[in-house]
Amino acid sequence: MSLARFSLNSATTKRWPLPELVAGCVEAGVRNVGLWREEVAVHGLAETVTLVKDAGLAVTSLCRGGFFNQPDWYAENRRAIDEAATLGAPVLCLVSGGLPAGGRDVDAARAHIGEAIGELVPHALAAGVRLAIEPLHPMFCADRCVVATLGQALDLAAPHPPEAVGVMVDTYHIWWDDQVWAQIDRAGREGRLACFQVADWITPLPAGALLGRGLPGTGCVELRRFREAVDATGYTGPIEVEVFHEDVWSRPGRRVLAEALAGVRDHVL
Amino acid sequence: MSLARFSLNSATTKRWPLPELVAGCVEAGVRNVGLWREEVAVHGLAETVTLVKDAGLAVTSLCRGGFFNQPDWYAENRRAIDEAATLGAPVLCLVSGGLPAGGRDVDAARAHIGEAIGELVPHALAAGVRLAIEPLHPMFCADRCVVATLGQALDLAAPHPPEAVGVMVDTYHIWWDDQVWAQIDRAGREGRLACFQVADWITPLPAGALLGRGLPGTGCVELRRFREAVDATGYTGPIEVEVFHEDVWSRPGRRVLAEALAGVRDHVL
Numbered sequence: 331m332s333l334a335r336f337s338l339n340s341a342t343t344k345r346w347p348l349p350e351l352v353a354g355c356v357e358a359g360v361r362n363v364g365l366w367r368e369e370v371a372v373h374g375l376a377e378t379v380t381l382v383k384d385a386g387l388a389v390t391s392l393c394r395g396g397f398f399n400q401p402d403w404y405a406e407n408r409r410a411i412d413e414a415a416t417l418g419a420p421v422l423c424l425v426s427g428g429l430p431a432g433g434r435d436v437d438a439a440r441a442h443i444g445e446a447i448g449e450l451v452p453h454a455l456a457a458g459v460r461l462a463i464e465p466l467h468p469m470f471c472a473d474r475c476v477v478a479t480l481g482q483a484l485d486l487a488a489p490h491p492p493e494a495v496g497v498m499v500d501t502y503h504i505w506w507d508d509q510v511w512a513q514i515d516r517a518g519r520e521g522r523l524a525c526f527q528v529a530d531w532i533t534p535l536p537a538g539a540l541l542g543r544g545l546p547g548t549g550c551v552e553l554r555r556f557r558e559a560v561d562a563t564g565y566t567g568p569i570e571v572e573v574f575h576e577d578v579w580s581r582p583g584r585r586v587l588a589e590a591l592a593g594v595r596d597h598v599l
Numbered sequence: 600m601s602l603a604r605f606s607l608n609s610a611t612t613k614r615w616p617l618p619e620l621v622a623g624c625v626e627a628g629v630r631n632v633g634l635w636r637e638e639v640a641v642h643g644l645a646e647t648v649t650l651v652k653d654a655g656l657a658v659t660s661l662c663r664g665g666f667f668n669q670p671d672w673y674a675e676n677r678r679a680i681d682e683a684a685t686l687g688a689p690v691l692c693l694v695s696g697g698l699p700a701g702g703r704d705v706d707a708a709r710a711h712i713g714e715a716i717g718e719l720v721p722h723a724l725a726a727g728v729r730l731a732i733e734p735l736h737p738m739f740c741a742d743r744c745v746v747a748t749l750g751q752a753l754d755l756a757a758p759h760p761p762e763a764v765g766v767m768v769d770t771y772h773i774w775w776d777d778q779v780w781a782q783i784d785r786a787g788r789e790g791r792l793a794c795f796q797v798a799d800w801i802t803p804l805p806a807g808a809l810l811g812r813g814l815p816g817t818g819c820v821e822l823r824r825f826r827e828a829v830d831a832t833g834y835t836g837p838i839e840v841e842v843f844h845e846d847v848w849s850r851p852g853r854r855v856l857a858e859a860l861a862g863v864r865d866h867v868l
Binding site: 429433434435436440467469471478479507508533535537538539549550551552 | 698702703704705709736737738740741742745747748751774775776777800802803804805806807808818819820821
């Protein structure tokens, strides 16, 4: 297959140190990676820039900003935007945060996210980094992200310039939504589709639910239908594989990359 | 508080044998119970009818029909309707089933549910039992119920007479949905609101996610807002407490009933 659009999100191979991951990607002909701030910090920001540039890789997204329910959200998100710019990542993924501790007011939490994003827009525009609001699966609504559907993410993005604020389409989080096809179409019309991530839905969920994702093709999501829907809007950007699962993390990175490539070839393209 | 609308769904006190549960309800002044087919079968259908009648209790709902992805769905659901009629339960709760094993076609699964419910309508009407389509939380979409929002449940109910097909509003499953207030209002306008169940959302989710519910007031759901929204449609029916959690099941039934009553008094009414 053409590898031009394939991107390995480094969370998929969590225990593969960044230099080995980059070497493994080059060896496999992969041209793109998605990175997480934590591992960039471990390797060093400047060192990571050098590492990926020397390897000829593009950074398709940086995860993650958001968590607007934390007191230091403003400074932290500005730092995240700066890091994305330094890495040449066009997109900063936003996991917007759940309810405040002990809180129940989900409307207020959502309204605050809208205001917080508005405050970050000037810095994002100046840095040339696009904020991608990611709807997370509703099972994370309380503790990770009160933005639970693509429709909501688009509503939150709407007041802001499309070049500053877009949305992340991650199949794992939104596959169950019967409105998702109309909302992907809307995302295209409104110029908001910032990035496309694929992961599959497998059962049973593990305790805590976070590490329950499957590699493409191992679950029940209509991944090709998503890719076709996204492409039908004119999206030609990366197809990032982002999977969190203990079983996947316990396998060698090189093997997981090969599985991810095969999964995308057989179930996404 | 007035106990007139409070109903104890027996799944909340799973290990409390039915005769003790009935005695405990009478002692606490509770007038309504929701039952599950499995425990009715354990105690015997005729014996259960006698038990609840002699105690002066009403059966507010029977759980559950549905699972339309099983080969025997038609015969099984007819039996469930008959059991509800025999128990005097006005409502049979439908958990519609997930994807067929190995399947990915969620649209087809949803269409099949619509057709299956249509085939059951004549029997439900004849028996005087209302089928209540229950949207389950999207985390159960693959393996328990492809109906994931109240809007979808209402769309599925729409072609059928309201006295035959309604919807179940269970706070646990739909609290995260920003469309839910408009859809509760719609349920009222369309005469579909068959029953109201309350449970709270607590984290972290346990493995498998099924037994993660909290008693009213222990989590982050705006329960009173739900009760007010439901009542604003003209609903005057039962407020059923239905909680599945190992910690709750491990406590004595009498104590859990007292906690459920206090939770409804302090957080729902």
